[in-house]
Amino acid sequence: MEIFTLGKGFPAEERYSLTDQIRRSSRSVCANIAEGWRKRRYQAAFVSKLSDADTEAAETEVHLDFALSCGYLKPEQHAALRDDYDHVCRQLRKMMDDAPSWCGNNDRVCESPAEYFLTPSAPQTTSQP
Incomplete structure (x- = not known):
């Protein structure tokens, strides 16, 4: 939310x-992490979404660099946000590197499988007069 608030101070021509x-890009980081978490039963999908989040975080860092270069951010604002995004990227990479412990049949993170009961139905017969 800090980026959203800071963006309000950017010039109108940058809208x-x-x-x-x-x-x-900053919102997409969170959205991709949420999608990845929901797809954690499938390791490839989990890693793919975390990779997307990492990519969006890197894009956000580039935009922060532009905002600093254009004078829209103070150096201390830029440094704090870059530190935050660097930390997020490191955590995402750790999760991707250790995906098996976050995915699959690990009871620590997965819900119990749903049980479905099907009752066979009687065969349908048509009566003829």
């Missing part, structure tokens, strides 16, 4: 470029 891009 449909840098402001929109940095907001979109």
